[in-house]
Amino acid sequence: MENVLNNSIEEWRWFLKHSAPGCRFRDRYRRRQQTARDQSMLRRACYVAFGIAIAIGSLVLAPLPGPGWGTFFVGSGIVAGEVWHVARFLDQGEVKLRKALQRTKGVWNTSAPAVRVLIALTISLGVMASVYGAYHVFSLASFVR
Numbered sequence: 001m002e003n004v005l006n007n008s009i010e011e012w013r014w015f016l017k018h019s020a021p022g023c024r025f026r027d028r029y030r031r032r033q034q035t036a037r038d039q040s041m042l043r044r045a046c047y048v049a050f051g052i053a054i055a056i057g058s059l060v061l062a063p064l065p066g067p068g069w070g071t072f073f074v075g076s077g078i079v080a081g082e083v084w085h086v087a088r089f090l091d092q093g094e095v096k097l098r099k100a101l102q103r104t105k106g107v108w109n110t111s112a113p114a115v116r117v118l119i120a121l122t123i124s125l126g127v128m129a130s131v132y133g134a135y136h137v138f139s140l141a142s143f144v145r
Contacts, residue, residue: 015077022095025080025087032081044082051078064134 011028019027036044054075062068080087108116 021098022091024094025077025090026084028077028081029084029087036082048079048082051075051082054078 011031014031015024015028052075055072056075058068058070058072058075062072076086076090080090108119111119
């Protein structure tokens with residue numbers, strides 16, 4: 001089991017260091033396909049099912065405190081190692097997300113301190129409202145039973 005964990009860690013490190021943004025997931029897909037030629041279809045299907053389970057579980061638990069969205073992307077990355085269309089979609093999404101984050105960082109850096117405080121308060125209120133709404137939805141679901 002330790003060997004599997006070490007292999008996964010090394011694979012993700014290579015993924016982050018040696019692949020260019022916009023090509024990372026497709027490069028990982030190609031590497032996985034080359035190294036997994038000897039693996040059975042059942043093993044590969046289990047790998048995809050595991051990634052999907054992580055992604056769906058992360059979406060379900062996203063309103064709760066913890067690494068919800070981060071683990072969603074890890075699960076999607078696992079699936080992208082076996083499914084070309086998912087790898088291509090994640091590569092396109094990474095490029096768009098990087099552009100949006102660069103614009104956001106530029107706005108943040110040029111904003112006055114008062115505007116930064118307002119932005120932080122707005123985000124905090126949005127998170128609190130989401131948690132409050134999720135609490136009521138889940139408590140209402142238990143009441144309906």
